[in-house]
Amino acid sequence: MPGHKAPEDERREAILKAAFRVAARERLTGLTAQQVAAEAGVSKGLVFFHFGSRDGLLVALLDWLLERTLVAQSDEAMRALPSPQERLLAVIRRDVEALPRQRERVELFFDYWVMGTRHPTVRASIRAALDRYRDALRPLAEDVVTADPARYEGLSADGLAAVAAGFIEGCALQVVMDPERFDVGQSLDTLHALVTHGGRAGMASAGASGSLPFPVAGTP
Amino acid sequence: MPGHKAPEDERREAILKAAFRVAARERLTGLTAQQVAAEAGVSKGLVFFHFGSRDGLLVALLDWLLERTLVAQSDEAMRALPSPQERLLAVIRRDVEALPRQRERVELFFDYWVMGTRHPTVRASIRAALDRYRDALRPLAEDVVTADPARYEGLSADGLAAVAAGFIEGCALQVVMDPERFDVGQSLDTLHALVTHGGRAGMASAGASGSLPFPVAGTP
């Protein structure tokens, strides 16, 4: 029964949400206008009316997704940490630990990543999002290098931020591929041990890996 | 004109090679039996005769690909390096620097990675390959931790190998996504600076990032 119902962007939003649900189930490859329409309880034609094409829908979904995917922000607990190095590590730790809970989104994100290899618009969106992420890490990295220039001789804040972002992305990859076996704690501990001066920076040898000696904000 | 021609696995091999060429052009999504057949100069039916289904073809292609994708092996030049730390770094460096040249394969690999998220067989193959890779890194990691236990207190060889592999995979991701802007040198320099003791281990401040102070085997 044709006719006005949700004239504004409600429909767009509803369709996008439906598209997300479908994509989470079927991946981007399996995302068809048909399925989305069915999931949203509307007709196939309406999807094309609102998004023009399947491609338009995909791009819109990506932007919709990126808008509401959290960016690395240090919270108060982290800002209270004594050393800038530990502050950076704490942010990394929190984001990496959050990955398993966001698995659906992360998977989808990689779908888009692959798609971006051939799709300029998608690629641009993803790059922008990653740049934002890396930029959010940058001030933390800056503090690290300025706090102890001798230790990080020749290391730039940009480089450090990039590597930190890369580390997190690498972990994301592992989480998607092998969630059971990927040991978040082990990776983080290793990173910590790598970055920390041996012996110096009064850290007690806190025993078993898996429990870190520095406090980390829980994510409720 | 039907009839025997290359009765053995020649045809399989030929079709797989064709499939690889098509996949390199069109990605996994665009890989159709039609295209592969055309590329191989055979009929579509033959593809199904040899591989049963598109899925069978994809799995066969993945295995074919993984078989002939090189695994991190340290060569003589690297084994000659004085410290185990530098040996590990040299291997990482060589593999990361090789990534841009292998871009096609890397892209394809990520296609399979994404596919593996939903495809148990593919997932198993990829996991196995990654395990092999990580295991190849492990002895190097072992040397590192045993050589300087104080510095890497609480750090396990497994963890180090995993993180090293993760770092390389993260770089691969960047290479695929943003080959122009991803600065291989910067990432490697940063990693080096992170891992190296500040001030100690007599490294001259070698000036501009991009030129590393330690020797690296070229890849001819």
Add this chain to the structure above:
DNA sequence: CTTGACATTGACCGGTGGGTCAATGATGTT
């Protein structure tokens, strides 16, 4: 009440892709 804008539908189309299959002919065997 009429009118016009417009979201919405459902039927429809052309293309394509995975998959099947009977027919065919080259090859090795008896």
Add this chain to the structure above:
DNA sequence: AACATCATTGACCCACCGGTCAATGTCAAG
């Protein structure tokens, strides 16, 4: 020479997908 084998073909089927479009019902404005 006759036969069995089997790789190989090409036509064919069906499902589905992206996309179009005229028709229609609804709403707000005049």
